[in-house]
Amino acid sequence: MSKQTSFFTSIKRLYPHVRPILPRLVLGLLSALLASVVALSIPQVLRVLVNDFLKPGGAGSAVWISAVVILVLGIAEAGLVALRRQFVINPATTVETRMRVSLYGHLQDLTVAFHDRWGSGQLLSRAMSDLNFLRRWMAFGAIMLVVTTLTVAIGVGVMFTMSWQLALIFLAAALPIMVYSFRFRRRFSLVTRLSQDQAGDLATTVEESVHGIRVLKAFGRSREALENFNGQAEELRQTEIAKAKQQAEFSLVVTLLPELALGVGLVAGILLASTGELSIGSLVAFFATAAVVAAPVEFSGMLLAMALTAKSALDRHFEVMDTANTITSPSAPQHPRELRGGLRFEQASFAFDDGGPLLHDITLDIRPGETMALVGVTGSGKSALLQLVPRLYDVSGGAERTGGAVRIDGVDVRDFSVEELRTVVAVAFEDTTLFSSSVRENVLLGAPEPTEAALDEALDVAQAHFAYSLPDGVDTLIGEEGLSLSGGQRQRIALARAIAAKPRVLVLDDPLSALDVNTEELVEARLREVLKDTTTLIVAHRPSTVALADRVALLEDGRISDVGTHTELLARNQHYRFVIASLDECPKDLDSELERELDEMEEAGEARR
Numbered sequence: 001m002s003k004q005t006s007f008f009t010s011i012k013r014l015y016p017h018v019r020p021i022l023p024r025l026v027l028g029l030l031s032a033l034l035a036s037v038v039a040l041s042i043p044q045v046l047r048v049l050v051n052d053f054l055k056p057g058g059a060g061s062a063v064w065i066s067a068v069v070i071l072v073l074g075i076a077e078a079g080l081v082a083l084r085r086q087f088v089i090n091p092a093t094t095v096e097t098r099m100r101v102s103l104y105g106h107l108q109d110l111t112v113a114f115h116d117r118w119g120s121g122q123l124l125s126r127a128m129s130d131l132n133f134l135r136r137w138m139a140f141g142a143i144m145l146v147v148t149t150l151t152v153a154i155g156v157g158v159m160f161t162m163s164w165q166l167a168l169i170f171l172a173a174a175l176p177i178m179v180y181s182f183r184f185r186r187r188f189s190l191v192t193r194l195s196q197d198q199a200g201d202l203a204t205t206v207e208e209s210v211h212g213i214r215v216l217k218a219f220g221r222s223r224e225a226l227e228n229f230n231g232q233a234e235e236l237r238q239t240e241i242a243k244a245k246q247q248a249e250f251s252l253v254v255t256l257l258p259e260l261a262l263g264v265g266l267v268a269g270i271l272l273a274s275t276g277e278l279s280i281g282s283l284v285a286f287f288a289t290a291a292v293v294a295a296p297v298e299f300s301g302m303l304l305a306m307a308l309t310a311k312s313a314l315d316r317h318f319e320v321m322d323t324a325n326t327i328t329s330p331s332a333p334q335h336p337r338e339l340r341g342g343l344r345f346e347q348a349s350f351a352f353d354d355g356g357p358l359l360h361d362i363t364l365d366i367r368p369g370e371t372m373a374l375v376g377v378t379g380s381g382k383s384a385l386l387q388l389v390p391r392l393y394d395v396s397g398g399a400e401r402t403g404g405a406v407r408i409d410g411v412d413v414r415d416f417s418v419e420e421l422r423t424v425v426a427v428a429f430e431d432t433t434l435f436s437s438s439v440r441e442n443v444l445l446g447a448p449e450p451t452e453a454a455l456d457e458a459l460d461v462a463q464a465h466f467a468y469s470l471p472d473g474v475d476t477l478i479g480e481e482g483l484s485l486s487g488g489q490r491q492r493i494a495l496a497r498a499i500a501a502k503p504r505v506l507v508l509d510d511p512l513s514a515l516d517v518n519t520e521e522l523v524e525a526r527l528r529e530v531l532k533d534t535t536t537l538i539v540a541h542r543p544s545t546v547a548l549a550d551r552v553a554l555l556e557d558g559r560i561s562d563v564g565t566h567t568e569l570l571a572r573n574q575h576y577r578f579v580i581a582s583l584d585e586c587p588k589d590l591d592s593e594l595e596r597e598l599d600e601m602e603e604a605g606e607a608r609r
């Protein structure tokens, strides 16, 4: 949670967004203000009517004229209120949309480490309900707060001109209201922020359970999920009740005190009128004005609550917007003299924000066009290491660059422009994400030339021919809103996406894990052809994936402990044998496998001679 800021410090930050629509907001404000002035002038018509005409011998036509004037003023007031709406609604929705788009853009820029820390529901509630509330506040709450304050100030001024004694009684009632408002502001700020955060957590729970619905059902946990949700929803309900109670208490005070003042004022007014110090017309006009002033005062509880909620929504918005993106392009990006795809880790170290050191002193050289498999026990940091290449995470050491480096053709990946780096490097993860669009758009997402031929080639290499048989072929909508694909199908589309990007460096995180053995063999055969010119770093969880590689790097205790061919490592590295033995479908007898591999190599050597 961010540090506490004052109301005006927070609201001031809205100004750059509001500046373009300021003229219309001012027009809206003027309309509302004029509506209040019109409302305040109605009692003055009454005053003139009572003082000058409602007496024996007074002109009867004056009553009709007054009625017509009051009617015209009433219509003018209604027209001005409608005009306020007209002026502000459109621009306020524009501000809301722009702020939402800039939030979305910033979320796209922010690092993966940021997204690891933030629950999706918290971001969702900021992008949707907080900004929605801000729009309503700009279009209504903020304007009415200014108008109300001015109406009360003008109204009290008018009341003073009519009777300073009665006006003082009203002012005396305002003092406790001000003290109470101050206390209310502090308590309400806390509770409104709590309710927004709880709503965000609730949204995260909904999102998680919708995504995990199969697991919840399969493990029969739907009931527990419901109980957990119920608990969270109940917490939010309690907070909302606390909010409503505080608002109700405030409304009680701001309604009761002016009414009390009205009662005391009535007695004092009659006394003053009986002594001739106050005319009957002024007394009537005073109370009519007091009624006009009391309405916005009673309204002020709601307006204050709205303003505090808007402040809290803005604070939540800027918590995200103020988070700096630490993975950015340098001011003077560098390019390799010749892009060949040589990938080098130089004493690279890495730790997740909330974890201890995971990788240290990683040194590994992958030649241009070489395919290197990365093998290590589960949790050893293979995926983390891969993600350093496209800078999904940066090596440790920050700006001082004390945590080693990852280089492509000699250039530190931090010296590339991020856009260029991500065209040089393409990735496919085991856990695939497809977007709600067609197969074609998913596959050609990063393709330099999004042609039909590129699509066909990528689908062919990834053995994703099934895409042509989908209801609308490659134009079938897939992803969350589209047709559900099997795990293996999804992986093949994700692999096709990485291939279609035609990268110099391909980073694959066990991308074949969900394929059956036959399909995997076919994909591997085609991949071998395609990978000839592409430097590839591939996490291998299966011996068959290891077989795809020219060499294998062994990740052990946070460093690369050995590099060599599969056969070399089998022959000399005990830990490698242990890791291979623990992989799925591993050959049970590694010694026989080693002998067989060596025989094959010997035969191949003799054949060449």
Ligand SMILES: Nc1ncnc2c1ncn2[C@@H]1O[C@H](COP(=O)(O)OP(=O)(O)OP(=O)(O)O)[C@@H](O)[C@H]1O
Pocket (backbone or CB within 6 Å): 116, 352, 353, 354, 355, 358, 376, 377, 378, 379, 380, 381, 382, 383, 384, 385
């Ligand atoms: N976003 C994260 N924040 C903090 N810690 C993480 C994060 N992702 C992974 N870890 C931790 O870092 C360690 C290495 O994770 P990583 O996924 O790189 O391992 P791996 O070798 O790829 O594992 P596997 O073979 O099971 O896929 C694990 O202990 C994991 O719990």
